[in-house]
Amino acid sequence: MHANLINAAVIGYIGATGLALAYLVQRQDLVHRLSVLCALAGWAAHTVALIVRSLELGAPPLGSLPDAISVAVWVIVLLEVLIEQRTGLRVLGAFVLPIAVVLGLKATSARPGTLVPALASAWIWIHIALAMVGIAAFVFNFAGAIMYLLQERQLKTKRPGAFYYRLPSLQTLDRLTFRTLALGFPFLTTGLVLGTLWARAAWGSTFTFDPVAVLSFVAWLIYAGTLAGRAAAGWHGRRAAYFSIVGFVTLVLTLGAGLFLPGRHGS
Amino acid sequence: MPLFVAGLSHKNAPVALRELLAVEEDKLRELLHDLQSSDVLREVVVLSTCNRVEVYGVAEAPGEARALAFRSLCRHRGVDLATVEPLLYTHVDADAVRHAFRVSASLDSMMIGEPQILGQVKEAFALAQACEVVGPHLHPLFSQAFSVAKRVRTETEIARHAVSVSFAAVELAKKIFDGLAGRAVLLVGAGKMSELAARHLVEQGAFPIYVANRTWARAQDLARALSGTAVPWDELPTALAAVDIVVTSTGAPDPVITRAAVTRVMHGRRGRPLFFIDIAVPRDVETGVDGLDDVYRYDIDDLKQVVDANLRERAREAQRAETLVEREVGKFLARQGDAEVIPTIVSLRERLEEIRLGEVKKTLARLPDAPPETRAAIEALSSAMVNKILHAPITKLRESSRAGASRTWQEIVHELFGLGRRP
Numbered sequence: 097m098h099a100n101l102i103n104a105a106v107i108g109y110i111g112a113t114g115l116a117l118a119y120l121v122q123r124q125d126l127v128h129r130l131s132v133l134c135a136l137a138g139w140a141a142h143t144v145a146l147i148v149r150s151l152e153l154g155a156p157p158l159g160s161l162p163d164a165i166s167v168a169v170w171v172i173v174l175l176e177v178l179i180e181q182r183t184g185l186r187v188l189g190a191f192v193l194p195i196a197v198v199l200g201l202k203a204t205s206a207r208p209g210t211l212v213p214a215l216a217s218a219w220i221w222i223h224i225a226l227a228m229v230g231i232a233a234f235v236f237n238f239a240g241a242i243m244y245l246l247q248e249r250q251l252k253t254k255r256p257g258a259f260y261y262r263l264p265s266l267q268t269l270d271r272l273t274f275r276t277l278a279l280g281f282p283f284l285t286t287g288l289v290l291g292t293l294w295a296r297a298a299w300g301s302t303f304t305f306d307p308v309a310v311l312s313f314v315a316w317l318i319y320a321g322t323l324a325g326r327a328a329a330g331w332h333g334r335r336a337a338y339f340s341i342v343g344f345v346t347l348v349l350t351l352g353a354g355l356f357l358p359g360r361h362g363s
Numbered sequence: 364m365p366l367f368v369a370g371l372s373h374k375n376a377p378v379a380l381r382e383l384l385a386v387e388e389d390k391l392r393e394l395l396h397d398l399q400s401s402d403v404l405r406e407v408v409v410l411s412t413c414n415r416v417e418v419y420g421v422a423e424a425p426g427e428a429r430a431l432a433f434r435s436l437c438r439h440r441g442v443d444l445a446t447v448e449p450l451l452y453t454h455v456d457a458d459a460v461r462h463a464f465r466v467s468a469s470l471d472s473m474m475i476g477e478p479q480i481l482g483q484v485k486e487a488f489a490l491a492q493a494c495e496v497v498g499p500h501l502h503p504l505f506s507q508a509f510s511v512a513k514r515v516r517t518e519t520e521i522a523r524h525a526v527s528v529s530f531a532a533v534e535l536a537k538k539i540f541d542g543l544a545g546r547a548v549l550l551v552g553a554g555k556m557s558e559l560a561a562r563h564l565v566e567q568g569a570f571p572i573y574v575a576n577r578t579w580a581r582a583q584d585l586a587r588a589l590s591g592t593a594v595p596w597d598e599l600p601t602a603l604a605a606v607d608i609v610v611t612s613t614g615a616p617d618p619v620i621t622r623a624a625v626t627r628v629m630h631g632r633r634g635r636p637l638f639f640i641d642i643a644v645p646r647d648v649e650t651g652v653d654g655l656d657d658v659y660r661y662d663i664d665d666l667k668q669v670v671d672a673n674l675r676e677r678a679r680e681a682q683r684a685e686t687l688v689e690r691e692v693g694k695f696l697a698r699q700g701d702a703e704v705i706p707t708i709v710s711l712r713e714r715l716e717e718i719r720l721g722e723v724k725k726t727l728a729r730l731p732d733a734p735p736e737t738r739a740a741i742e743a744l745s746s747a748m749v750n751k752i753l754h755a756p757i758t759k760l761r762e763s764s765r766a767g768a769s770r771t772w773q774e775i776v777h778e779l780f781g782l783g784r785r786p
Contacts, residue, residue, distance in 0.1 A: 122683075123520070251538060252653070254665040256672040260538065261524070266636065267541035332634035333657060 098152065099204070101145035102166065106200045108138020109173065113197050116189035120262060128186050132177060135193065139173045146170060158224040161354045161361060166203030167225070171232035172196045179236065185272070187262050191239035202355070219294050227287035227312070231351075233280025234319070234344055240273035241340035248334060270332055273340055277326070281319055288316055307353035308361035315346040365770065366500055367425035368462050369432065369453040370410070370417030373473045376450045383442050384416045390439060392494055397435055399496045404428045406501045408491040410466070412483045414473055419463060421500040425455055456770075460504060460695050464688045467508040468515040469522070475681050476522035481512045503699065511691045518687065521680040524673035528666045529560040531673060532640045533567060535666075536608055539636050539659055544568030547606040551575050551599065551620070552613030553585040556642045560610050561589055573606060575599050577613070603628045603637075610640045611647035622651035629655060640666070700764025707773045708757055710782045715753060719745045 115131035146167065149157035158164045176192045179185065243263050250260040263269065291309070322339040325331035331339075354361040373381070386394065391409055398407045398420075408419040409432075416436070422428035433451065437444045454462045465471045467484045488505045491497045497505070516522055525531040533543070540546055546569045550557050553576045561572060572591030576582035579593070586593040594602045603609065603624065613619055620639070625648075629637065639660040641648045652658045661669070723745050727738060756776055763772040776782065 125518070247538065251535070251659055254661060254668060256669055256676075260672075261520075261676060263538075265538050265541050267539070270634075271541070330633040335656075 105142035113193040120190040168228040223290040230284035237276040238344035241337035244269040311350035318343040369429035372415035467512040549606040554612035557612035
């Protein structure tokens with residue numbers, strides 16, 4: 097049941113991605129509308145899948161990393177539709193949805209997993225949920241940074257190409273990366289703090305060499321540095337965009353470590 | 364009744380000839396009345412602009428109608444028909460519909476996407492309407508042409524990207540800044556070009572405007588004209604720190620804005636971009652500023668390059684517009700064609716029904732004692748045969764009308780079934 101639903105959701109997201117890319121090339125309203133419809137249809141299936149999963153498990157669908165990633169994808173797609181609606185930034189889907197699809201494909205392989213009873217407590221669920229919302233926000237931060245660099249390149253080289261016409265202004269894009277950073281950072285921070293506290297309670301040690309813990313701390317440092325740079329030193333634009341990209345790459349490595357390396361977060 | 368368009372345009376006729384043939388409105392009225400009263404043309408619209416002279420009409424013999432129309436046009440303007448004749452093109456039926464749509468949508472214009480042509484077509488149509496020379500053929504044609512033009516304008520970006528240097532600069536500013544409302548502009552030098560660019564920026568909400576010029580009086584004049592403030596030449600560096608967009612157009616032989624000056628200014632701006640529009644030759648802004656973050660410098664050649672890219676973008680969008688037009692032509696012909704073949708279908712049906720009734724009557728007269736079942740069977744048999752026979756020609760007529768070639772098929776049907784002259 098869950099497998100079918102999650103497959104349907106990912107198929108919806110793949111369709112939405114294809115259409116969003118087509119919209120980037122063709123800019124036909126109809127194509128964009130179909131893309132949003134596909135994304136919403138996939139998201140509806142995804143919602144039901146998550147409900148089914150929690151009923152099956154009798155716990156939040158966050159017990160294994162693939163399941164948690166599935167929740168992150170769910171948040172990404174929701175945010176994608178909302179941000180496009182709010183800002184009229186219709187090309188956003190073409191940059192964000194492919195990432196959602198890649199992450200979503202990982203989620204389809206998830207076997208139902210839950211935490212060892214010793215671990216299960218409300219705090220651990222909140223730790224995972226907050227971290228996932230943070231990751232979702234940083235996907236947008238990353239997409240905004242990529243779009244900023246593309247547009248800046250176009251303007252600096254003085255040779256307008258496809259992206260010059262399709263992407264919004266530099267200031268709009270810089271604001272998008274700043275706001276998504278400001279949104280994701282508190283979630284990531286709280287998520288990490290809870291995780292650390294929980295580790296102390298569960299294992300008695302705050303910090304052992306766990307790859308996910310280490311890498312996510314590195315990502316946190318990068319994002320904290322960017323935020324501080326923005327706030328105090330007036331960082332913006334290209335420099336902030338580079339940091340966003342490095343931060344996101346670290347987050348992806350973190351997820352990869354969780355999926356493929358042994359450790360407290362591994363399955 | 365064939366629809367046709369005949370005329371000449373910027374594509375094949377030199378401007379010297381086009382200006383000779385351009386007709387003013389009251390003469391146009393006369394011409395329209397003459398043409399319609401000739402019996403050769405049923406309906407007629409004449410489009411006369413500086414880029415094209417075209418006659419849209421409905422006539423049994425388009426060739427004859429075209430000759431008549433241009434003969435009177437030439438007579439009126441004192442032009443020898445022989446010089447015009449070889450330049451004329453004629454499109455009939457589907458091609459005429461396509462031409463009308465393309466012209467209205469500005470796909471056939473000298474500058475693709477220019478907005479004037481639609482207004483000119485509307486005027487030409489309104490005039491013909493006022494003269495009561497349009498009817499059931501040209502009316503739907505032009506109404507749909509207007510809606511096609513509107514769709515092309517809203518659904519493609521054929522008219523969106525600037526094709527002039529000063530508008531291209533405004534568009535660039537919009538790709539740097541989040542809207543132009545409240546962006547401060549500094550004009551350095553008081554040339555005509557920079558005034559034009561400044562006006563475009565003001566129209567988009569840029570404010571306030573500062574003007575710096577070596578001659579104080581000229582700075583004041585231009586500042587007054589733009590509702591801006593004149594800035595003493597020595598205060599240029601200070602002014603640079605306060606503005607977002609700088610338009611330079613001095614006649615100075617050396618750059619008046621140096622990389623060093625801009626570097627100093629950028630420190631205090633906290634990432635607020637600075638956009639230089641340098642339309643002076645020789646250039647006023649050192650090219651070295653390109654290496655600075657958040658500084659964007661476009662000189663006149665860069666702007667021309669942007670305009671070229673915009674033109675290419677328009678051409679790409681025109682391709683999409685052509686597809687849209689093609690679909691609309693199909694729709695128009697289908698609607699029109701159905702309306703056109705219906706009279707033929709009706710008379711064909713009536714003719715066969717007439718034959719059937721006649722034959723049934725004769726047969727029944729010869730069978731006075733036939734039981735009611737037999738009579739009913741004969742009725743049913745004959746009806747079924749008529750319907751079977753009708754099926755293929757009716758289908759063919761409808762198909763041909765969609766393909767825009769119904770006339771030939773209508774004629775064939777009229778000949779074969781002896782329906783008399785085609786309506």
